[in-house]
Amino acid sequence: MSTSVRVRTVRRCAGVAAAATAATLVLATPASAHVEVASESARALAENVTLTFDAATESDAAGITRLEVFLPKGIAPADVTYGKGPAGWKLVPTGKGFTVSGPPVAVGEDVTYSVVVRRLPDAKSLVFKTLQTYDDGRVDRWIEGEESSGGGHGHSAPVLELKAAAPGAGPVAPTPSASPTPSASPTSATPSPSAPPATEPADAKPTASDRGTVTAEESGSSSALPIGIGVAVLALAGGGLWWFLRSRRNGTA
16 A cells, blocks of 8 residues: 555544544533532531532523422422522422523523522432423423433433431421410419318309208198198188087077
C-alpha cells in the first residue's frame, strides 16, 4: 500500500470516528437531561430541611415555565414553603404536592429552585415525581423508577437518599392548642368533712316511697274517725226512734 493510500485511509477512519462521536453526543444529550434533588441535611426526621431541585432542559426551542412535584408519603403540601428560584416564580400547594411556576426561562436554560420542608419522614429515600412544562406546551415526565430507566437517568424521578435519624429524634410535636379549662378544685366539688350536711328544702315534695310508707298508728287514727262518726249517727237515730214511739204510746193512752 502506497503512502498516499495509507494517508487517505487514516483520514477516512478519523472522519468516521469523529462522526460517530458527534452522533453519540447528540443522542446522549436528551438522556442526560434530568431533574435532581439534593440537601446538605438529608436525614430522616430532620426539621426545616432545605431541598434544592435542578431541572435540566430538553428543549432547544422553548423555555421551562412550570414544575409540578408529587410529594412522597410522609410530607404534606402544607409542610412545604418556597425558598428561592427563578425571578417571578412562586410556589402553590396542590392536593398531592406543589407547583413552582412563573415566566418562562430563557431557551436552553436549566431551572434551579429550593423549598423548605418542615420535617422529613422516617425513611431511607424519598421520590419526588416531577412534571416539567415548557412554554410551547411540551411536558417532560420525570416519574419513572430507576429500575424502569435501565439504571441510567432516562426519565427517572428525582430521588433523595436519607441518612439515619439522629439519636433522640422523634415525631413532630403537634401545633399547640388552647389550654383546657381548669377543672374545679376538690374543695368546691367535695364538701368539707366539718361542714354540716345539706338540708332538704322545706318545699321539697315527698317521694313515692315516702308517700307509700304509713305507720300503724297513722293507719289506726285515720280509720277510727269515720267509725266514731258512724256510731254517733246510729245513736242519735236510735234515740229519735225511741222518743217517737213513746210519744205515740202516750197519745194513744
